[in-house]
Amino acid sequence: MLSAATATTNKKKRKNxxxxxxxxxxGAGTKRREALFNMVLTxxxxxxxxxxxLAATGVAEDLRIYTDDVNKFKISIPQGWQVGSGEPSGYxxxxxxxxxxxxxxxxxxxxxxxxxxxxxxESFGKVDAFAETLVGGLDRSWQxxxxxxxxxxxxxxxxxxxxxxxxxQNPGESRRHLLSALGVAFNGWYNRLYTVTGLFVDEESxxxxxxxxxxxxxxxxx
Numbered sequence: 001m002l003s004a005a006t007a008t009t010n011k012k013k014r015k016n017x018x019x020x021x022x023x024x025x026x027g028a029g030t031k032r033r034e035a036l037f038n039m040v041l042t043x044x045x046x047x048x049x050x051x052x053x054l055a056a057t058g059v060a061e062d063l064r065i066y067t068d069d070v071n072k073f074k075i076s077i078p079q080g081w082q083v084g085s086g087e088p089s090g091y092x093x094x095x096x097x098x099x100x101x102x103x104x105x106x107x108x109x110x111x112x113x114x115x116x117x118x119x120x121x122e123s124f125g126k127v128d129a130f131a132e133t134l135v136g137g138l139d140r141s142w143q144x145x146x147x148x149x150x151x152x153x154x155x156x157x158x159x160x161x162x163x164x165x166x167x168x169q170n171p172g173e174s175r176r177h178l179l180s181a182l183g184v185a186f187n188g189w190y191n192r193l194y195t196v197t198g199l200f201v202d203e204e205s206x207x208x209x210x211x212x213x214x215x216x217x218x219x220x221x222x
Contacts, residue, residue: 091112102175
């Protein structure tokens, strides 16, 4: 069993690792990969903002296109969803999309700077090994008492992106479904990591699951 001092030390190490990617060189490849997935899992809440970058051309009637000309990406999001954006400390940009009503569902696009040794997604390893290592590292169901149960559903590389689907469930809580698309792009000065994450819980699967899957799979660089 970990002592309180040891647990506090480990917590600080995880926090430092979370902040190091794109800001300071990490000490090892494992820490870099852990930091990357911390970004994938991070949830953000922003106030609704008006956006002139939305259009409905060329997409299904239940979706609309959001285009970010500054950060050079586009994504199709559900009609009626709110849009929020910001630049939290440690991030180049965060854009969140979420239903107008109270919900546990959302889609986010998080952009972070990468060090010079991260030139492409393969710098983090092949997609299957990357996904298995990271999702496996999130699993705490073996602890006593059990912690969060993490399960990898699927992983693949397509369209120059890594796609990872997995679930997380804390004991006594709803199961969360997470679908992520990850890509690396160069903006003329440095490489940046784009992490698109769609999230919904079991209870909202029928209502939002399909649209969130469409949104994550629609992400493209422009």
